[in-house]
Amino acid sequence: MCGITGKIILDKEFNINPDQIIKMTNAIYHRGPDYGNIFVTEKIHLGHRRLSIIDLTENSNQPIFSNDKKFVLVYNGEIYNYKEFIPELKNDGIILKSNSDTEVLLYLLIKYRENILDKLVGMFAFALYDIENDEILMVRDRTGVKPFYYMIYNNVFYFSSEIKSFFTINLPREINEINFNEWILYRFISGENTIFKNIFKILPGYFMKINKSRDIFSKQWWNLSEKVKTTEKIKNPFEWFQSTFYESLKYRMVSDVPVGVLQSGGLDSSCISQGLYDLNYQNINTFNVGFHDKSLNESALAKNLSERLNFQFHSIIVESENLNSNIELSSYANDEPLIHQNDVQLTAISKYSKEFVKVLLSGEGSDEILGGYFRYNTLKHLTGLKLILPILNIFKKFTTNLRITKLTEYLKLKTDFELINFNSNNLIKSDFEKLNLNGFNFNNEFRMKIFREAKGLYPGNILRQMLYFDQHTYLYTLNERNDKSTMIASIECREPFLYNKLIVGCATLENKYLFSGKKNKHILMKTIGQKLPEEIKKFKKLGFAVNWYSHIMNNEYLKHMYMDLHKSDIFKIGVLADLDVKKLISLSETNKIYRIFLIQLFFLNYWYENYFLNFNLMYNKYTPDKIEYPSQI
Numbered sequence: 316m317c318g319i320t321g322k323i324i325l326d327k328e329f330n331i332n333p334d335q336i337i338k339m340t341n342a343i344y345h346r347g348p349d350y351g352n353i354f355v356t357e358k359i360h361l362g363h364r365r366l367s368i369i370d371l372t373e374n375s376n377q378p379i380f381s382n383d384k385k386f387v388l389v390y391n392g393e394i395y396n397y398k399e400f401i402p403e404l405k406n407d408g409i410i411l412k413s414n415s416d417t418e419v420l421l422y423l424l425i426k427y428r429e430n431i432l433d434k435l436v437g438m439f440a441f442a443l444y445d446i447e448n449d450e451i452l453m454v455r456d457r458t459g460v461k462p463f464y465y466m467i468y469n470n471v472f473y474f475s476s477e478i479k480s481f482f483t484i485n486l487p488r489e490i491n492e493i494n495f496n497e498w499i500l501y502r503f504i505s506g507e508n509t510i511f512k513n514i515f516k517i518l519p520g521y522f523m524k525i526n527k528s529r530d531i532f533s534k535q536w537w538n539l540s541e542k543v544k545t546t547e548k549i550k551n552p553f554e555w556f557q558s559t560f561y562e563s564l565k566y567r568m569v570s571d572v573p574v575g576v577l578q579s580g581g582l583d584s585s586c587i588s589q590g591l592y593d594l595n596y597q598n599i600n601t602f603n604v605g606f607h608d609k610s611l612n613e614s615a616l617a618k619n620l621s622e623r624l625n626f627q628f629h630s631i632i633v634e635s636e637n638l639n640s641n642i643e644l645s646s647y648a649n650d651e652p653l654i655h656q657n658d659v660q661l662t663a664i665s666k667y668s669k670e671f672v673k674v675l676l677s678g679e680g681s682d683e684i685l686g687g688y689f690r691y692n693t694l695k696h697l698t699g700l701k702l703i704l705p706i707l708n709i710f711k712k713f714t715t716n717l718r719i720t721k722l723t724e725y726l727k728l729k730t731d732f733e734l735i736n737f738n739s740n741n742l743i744k745s746d747f748e749k750l751n752l753n754g755f756n757f758n759n760e761f762r763m764k765i766f767r768e769a770k771g772l773y774p775g776n777i778l779r780q781m782l783y784f785d786q787h788t789y790l791y792t793l794n795e796r797n798d799k800s801t802m803i804a805s806i807e808c809r810e811p812f813l814y815n816k817l818i819v820g821c822a823t824l825e826n827k828y829l830f831s832g833k834k835n836k837h838i839l840m841k842t843i844g845q846k847l848p849e850e851i852k853k854f855k856k857l858g859f860a861v862n863w864y865s866h867i868m869n870n871e872y873l874k875h876m877y878m879d880l881h882k883s884d885i886f887k888i889g890v891l892a893d894l895d896v897k898k899l900i901s902l903s904e905t906n907k908i909y910r911i912f913l914i915q916l917f918f919l920n921y922w923y924e925n926y927f928l929n930f931n932l933m934y935n936k937y938t939p940d941k942i943e944y945p946s947q948i
Contacts, residue, residue, distance in 0.1 A: 393439070583681040
């Protein structure tokens with residue numbers, strides 16, 4: 316697990332100074348404090364920071380060269396099945412100098428180029444430079460577990476694991492108002508876009524090439540829809556799921572450093588711990604974030620399970636005096652406004668766990684692969700709910716129950732696309748209209764593309780369309796959050812539920828294996844979940860909930876920022892220029908849904924004031940003063 320940077324001259328008449336690649340690589344020092352180095356030619360610069368996980372020796376340092384010095388690779392991630400390719404490489408006469416996945420990946424790419432990608436099990440983002448042919452291949456993994464950002468400016472192609480690298484060399488830091496509006500509408504930006512002008516992501520499952528003539532092209536190398544269409548029907552789904560999940564866990568335990576578990580107390584992380592126990596892994600540390608608010612606290616469940624499995628349990632509470640420092644660090648780590656509002660707690664527990672482990676396993680992806688969100692239940696019972704909509708509409712006038720109100724307005728949406736697009740939203744069209752927010756583009760091109768794919772794969776099955784949609788939009792943001800919130804603490808995060816065999820296999824199953832029962836995720840509940848204590852199986856899903864309003868009101872600095880929110884210049888940007896802020900504040904006092912939206916804007920403003928306007932202050936605070944690279948010495 317590491318960080319990569321690069322700079323490629325697109326104009327052959329222009330040469331570059333290596334100082335920039337050093338600054339870009341310094342910006343991601345936290346991703347790899349164990350070692351760093353750069354590769355420099357007149358036209359291409361590459362940088363790397365290493366977090367040593369597999370083969371801790373210097374033989375696995377990067378940038379890594381082929382034996383003939385014709386290829387150089389900078390790589391971020393893990394290829395869990397790398398040992399399976401070693402016999403083939405040795406038969407080809409290749410002498411491996413290390414015991415790492417990095418060197419194996421290098422020679423596989425030299426032999427097969429992008430044709431090897433579908434055989435790789437892992438998470439990765441990398442750039443391979445063919446020195447002799449002056450061509451560079453840049454790749455991102457199937458579900459975007461590892462980030463890859465790029466920017467083209469003044470005929471130079473820049474890339475990095477994190478956006479902050481671009482700002483350290485004074486590339487423009489500007490907000491894209493169209494993407495900004497999408498963030499306001501949906502809480503995240505879909506597809507290859509970011510909140511910044513001219514800064515993009517390589518899409519998950521895609522690669523880019525820049526050839527000798529400096530032509531740039533992009534191609535999808537992994538498509539879930541195509542995989543599902545060519546996959547045979549699973550004969551014994553429960554047996555298949557359990558064995559495949561165990562296989563995923565074994566792969567994700569490939570490490571030369573200690574591995575721990577992010578143990579919330581919920582079903583997903585509990586199944587990971589239970590699975591490790593079943594596979595006879597020992598001396599496992601589990602890490603939990605607790606809350607003083609008992610209605611949000613799952614710590615007792617996590618502790619009891621850890622003790623039952625004879626794992627070492629650790630828990631922290633992120634409140635009061637250390638809350639603001641973690642909000643600041645999390646904002647810096649993520650580069651864009653905080654989306655999920657538990658990013659802060661994830662950053663804090665990653666910092667704490669660093670004392671014990673270098674790798675953490677997370678339950679991320681389970682809800683999107685197995686249909687676990689409570690919000691899916693509306694689509695599960697859509698036909699019946701629409702039949703009683705007239706009754707709900709009348710009942711809404713006589714109740715203060717926000718769920719009834721929200722459900723009634725949601726059911727009024729007319730198309731399947733709208734029902735899917737707004738399924739994860741707290742606010743829908745009618746709510747935004749009350750705030751004078753009418754300037755949205757509801758037919759976002761990328762979202763429409765994914766919806767068409769989902770509809771083509773699952774015609775007439777809105778539940779499966781919803782799942783496919785989330786897997787290609789919302790899940791991407793979770794993976795980016797997981798990566799950056801853990802890597803800021805130099806921790807590698809692995810997601811066992813995002814094993815490509817699980818993703819594809821589950822996508823072929825009938826609805827009943829996913830959406831049965833009160834909690835859905837039926838196939839998980841009836842396999843590994845069966846082994847869990849009853850208290851976990853019956854516990855209400857919390858989803859790492861955080862009572863931010865209470866936190867803000869009990870912190871002097873945050874409360875002051877919250878109370879002065881209406882004065883912020885953020886309300887001059889994009890669609891927010893039309894927002895009736897006073898009305899929003901008034902509505903938020905009695906309506907929890909509007910309060911959640913106001914807190915979303917609070918975090919947007921926190922990012923705007925602390926990161927966007929004062930990036931250099933944050934950078935100087937969180938980056939070591941002096942970092943040297945062997946290539947400089």
